[in-house]
Amino acid sequence: SQTIHQWPATLVQPVGSPLSLECTVEGTSNPNLYWYRQAAGRGLQLLFYSVGIGQISSEVPQNLSASRPQDRQFILSSKKLLLSDSGFYLCAWITLRAGRYHGYTFGSGTRLTVV
Amino acid sequence: AQSVTQPDIHITVSEGASLELRCNYSYGATPYLFWYVQSPGQGLQLLLKYFSGDTLVQGIKGFEAEFKRSQSSFNLRKPSVHWSDAAEYFCAVGVGGNTPLVFGKGTRLSVIA
Numbered sequence A: 001s002q003t004i005h006q007w008p009a010t011l012v013q014p015v016g017s018p019l020s021l022e023c024t025v026e027g028t029s030n031p032n033l034y035w036y037r038q039a040a041g042r043g044l045q046l047l048f049y050s051v052g053i054g055q056i057s058s059e060v061p062q063n064l065s066a067s068r069p070q071d072r073q074f075i076l077s078s079k080k081l082l083l084s085d086s087g088f089y090l091c092a093w094i095t096l097r098a099g100r101y102h103g104y105t106f107g108s109g110t111r112l113t114v115v
Numbered sequence B: 001a002q003s004v005t006q007p008d009i010h011i012t013v014s015e016g017a018s019l020e021l022r023c024n025y026s027y028g029a030t031p032y033l034f035w036y037v038q039s040p041g042q043g044l045q046l047l048l049k050y051f052s053g054d055t056l057v058q059g060i061k062g063f064e065a066e067f068k069r070s071q072s073s074f075n076l077r078k079p080s081v082h083w084s085d086a087a088e089y090f091c092a093v094g095v096g097g098n099t100p101l102v103f104g105k106g107t108r109l110s111v112i113a
Helices: none
Strands: A003-007 A010-013 A017-026 A033-038 A044-052 A054-056 A065-070 A071-077 A087-095 A100-106 A110-114 B003-007 B010-014 B020-021 B024-026 B030-039 B044-049 B055-059 B063-066 B072-080 B087-094 B107-112
Touching: A003 A087, A010 A017, A010 A100, A010 B087, A017 A033, A017 A087, A017 A110, A033 A071, A044 A071, A044 A110, A044 B055, A054 A065, A054 B024, A071 A087, B010 B020, B020 B107, B024 B072, B030 B072, B044 B063, B044 B072, B055 B087, B063 B087, B072 B087
Parallel strands: A010 A110, B010 B107
Antiparallel strands: A003 A017, A017 A071, A033 A044, A033 A087, A044 A054, A065 A071, A087 A100, A087 A110, B003 B024, B020 B072, B030 B044, B030 B087, B055 B063, B063 B072, B087 B107
16 A cells, blocks of 8 residues: 655754654655645745655745655754744645555654754 | 635534535646545545536545536535534646646644534
């Protein structure tokens, strides 16, 4: 079966510290992968997406970066966190069933609080 | 580029009452349309989707949505709301391929006794 794993679930980090959030998918190959951030009352903001290994598209210039070292792994990073990086981070992938597009499947999210 | 508007930020309904959440989109052709639900602290779960064909689509948890091309709308409905439906609801528009989905800002649903 096709599943998506995202960790950690909760993270509290001091300002200026590094960040690494990981997302992996199982049961599929060469998926399109996405990182979204959800701030309170602001809906879902697309941060990065990737259509393949080493291919990253950035939607919003900011303090974050993304990498895709393996086909089924998508990592969100920061060298130095800012208070404004706090939020709920969601990983998603395009779901295909029998080769047909079915929209996104989301991970369970990571609540990041920068203090 | 496509866009999505959910005009209601917050809606409160009584348990057992009917519900309609509004969604309007902007796109030159007929896009793929989705409704997702998010419980507090959780990821998003797909409720239903429209790609083509019958404009009234049924989803999980008793929800349905109707695509109206003339109004560029894809409103979500439920005839009788349960307290467990309290959550945030997101409408999304896609065009397929590698183009990311575009989400509305969400509507928070509260259910009162």
